[in-house]
Amino acid sequence: xxxTATKTISVAHSPDSDDAFMFYALATNKLETGDFExxxxxKDIQTxxxxxxxxxxxxxxxxxxxxxxxxxxVVSMAILMYLTIAMLKPEKF
Numbered sequence: 001x002x003x004t005a006t007k008t009i010s011v012a013h014s015p016d017s018d019d020a021f022m023f024y025a026l027a028t029n030k031l032e033t034g035d036f037e038x039x040x041x042x043k044d045i046q047t048x049x050x051x052x053x054x055x056x057x058x059x060x061x062x063x064x065x066x067x068x069x070x071x072x073x074v075v076s077m078a079i080l081m082y083l084t085i086a087m088l089k090p091e092k093f
Contacts, residue, residue: 012041012048013061
């Protein structure tokens, strides 16, 4: 007997028509997702932008304007992780 764990992924997007179009197939179970389940959260784009900086959801829509800030945050975190590892295990570098 094989036991598989179901992974739930939170997907946040706005109720605007463009987001609704992009997520329609997933939200209405038109796609085979295997062991993945999706929960959908609908919020306005400003709230989603703010939540994205905190990593509230697994997947979130953000505005084009917020992308630069979010991308910068991810790069900064990656650099911080790299420097931390380099300090803790300098022999690896």
